Amino acid sequence: MRTGLYLLVVLTAGAYLPSPLYPAYQRVFEVGDLAMTLIYATFALVSAPALLLFGSASDALGPRSVLRASIVLAAVGSACFALASGPVWLLAGRAAQGLALGAATGAASALISELSHGHSRVSGTVLASTAFVAGTAAGPVAGGVLAEYAPAPQVLPYVLHLVLLGVGWFRVSALPAPAPRPGRWTPTRPEIPSGMRLLFASAAATGFLAWTVAGLFLAVIPALLDGAAQAGQALIGCILGAVLLCSVLTQPLVARLGARRAQLAGxxxxxxxxxxxxxxxxxxxxxxxxxxxxxxxxxxxxxxGAAAAIDGSAPAAKRGAITGALYLVFYLGAGAPAVAVGLVTLEHPLATATSWVTAVAAGFVPLVGTAVAVAGRVRGTPILARPPAR
Known part of the structure; x- marks a missing residue:
């Protein structure tokens, strides 16, 4: 269980380690805002299909094999950033990070749930979700602090991450090799039953907007703060970390509020x-x-709330396919709007592009809120549905 938790924290932290460093990369490599937003979005756009492709791999191959492959991919990603001499290196590094986390999420979560001695399966799910968000918050904070107060700011964070990955490799290698479950490794196919399409559409739209806001912070806010000389890299990292920290602190309220009310409040x-x-x-x-x-x-x-609404209403036999489709939308929400900002910067300054895209996103919030309210009445969304792992 501790090994699974460790890997989720380390892999997610590494994926978000570069966030406060993007302004420095942009200056050094002399690239535009569109290129930097594409580099950021590559992670989300690769993670989504990787999650579907490798989601069931641990069932056929065993979690140890899948986690080893994920560590190798994550090491390639950090090495690309540490050795980067141009934007292509950053793009390759982000793609490797996306593949690593997409492959590891299912295997590590299964390991935590199945080997959590003394814990129920629900407890393992909660632990996996907490580890995921903790790593996501720790990455930008560590990257910003090291960049401002340590030497070699564009190398040292990734060297330290490689060391942590090395520890993870030895921890995974020490695990027993459980016999793979019977069955072939097949990608997860997203599938939405006709009876819950309205509920799915409202939950997916809610999650898309939730990750749109988080993605905009991680992708463009560092460059805006740096350009306005409003904050150093350490403060930028802390601001980015605050988004994810507050996210994990409020998620336990979903069970008390209920899925529909949590979505509306969010x-x-x-x-x-x-x-x-x-x-x-x-x-x-x-x-x-x-x-x-x-x-x-x-x-x-x-x-x-969106994840809890689907988790509480999805038929058990199709929960994996439905959840896969939902998380595909979440990942697209984290990446696509950032690319939209980059496209607008072809004709307008980054600050203007950010204001326009955020204003458009804000305009969709009332529409999505109405859809959530209607779907909740039609389906009778469970009030105490549990939130699943990320």
Whole structure:
């Protein structure tokens, strides 16, 4: 169990380690805003199909083999960043990180659930989700602090990550080799039963918006704060970490509020955060920090509520296919809007592009909120549905 938790934290931290360093890369490699947003989005756009492709691999091959492959891929990603001499290296590194996390998520989560001595399967799921978000929050904080206060800021963070991955390799190698379950390794096919398509559409839209806000913070806010000389790399990393930290702190409230009310409350917080970003576009560090805290709370409630609504209503026989489709939308939400900002920067400054995209996203919030309310009445969404692991 501890090995699975360790790997989830280390792999997710490594995937978000570069976030506060993007402005420095942009200056050194002299690339535009579109290229940098594409580099960021590559991770999300690769992770989504990787999650579907490798989601069931641990059942056929055993978790140890899959986790070893994930560690190798993550090491390739960190090595690409440490040796980067141009944007192509960063692009390759992000793709490797996406493949690593997409492959490892299912295997590590299964390991935690199946080998969590003294814990129920639900407890293992909660532990896996917490480890995932903890790593996501720790990555940008560590990257920003090391970049500002340690030598070789574009090399040292990845060297340390490689060391942590080496520890993970030995931990995985020490695991017993359980016999693979019978059956072939086949990719997960997203499938939505006709009876729950309205519920799925509203939950997917809610999760898309939740990860749109988080993705915008991780992709474009560092460049905006750096360009306005509002914050150093350490503060930028802490602002980014605040989004994910507040997300994990609010997710336990989903069980108390219920799936539908959690989504509506989260959408309200997302609307406030999007409004602040649309008005300031990262020109004020203090306002951006407030927006980050509100965005994190909204992400936790909206994402957790959306996942809980589907988890509580999906037929057991098709839960994997439905959840795979839902998380595919989540990953697209984390990457696609950031690319939209980059495309707008071809004709307009980054601050203007950010304000426009966030304003458009804010305009969709009331529509999605209405869909959530209607779907909840039609389907009778369970009030105490549990949030699944990320």
């Amino acid at each position: 959408l309200g917080a997302l609307l406030i955060s999007l409004g602040l970003l649309a008005l300031t576009a990262g020109c004020s560090a203090s306002v951006t920090l407030v927006a980050a805290v509100v965005a994190g709370a909204g992400n936790g409630l909206a994402y957790g």
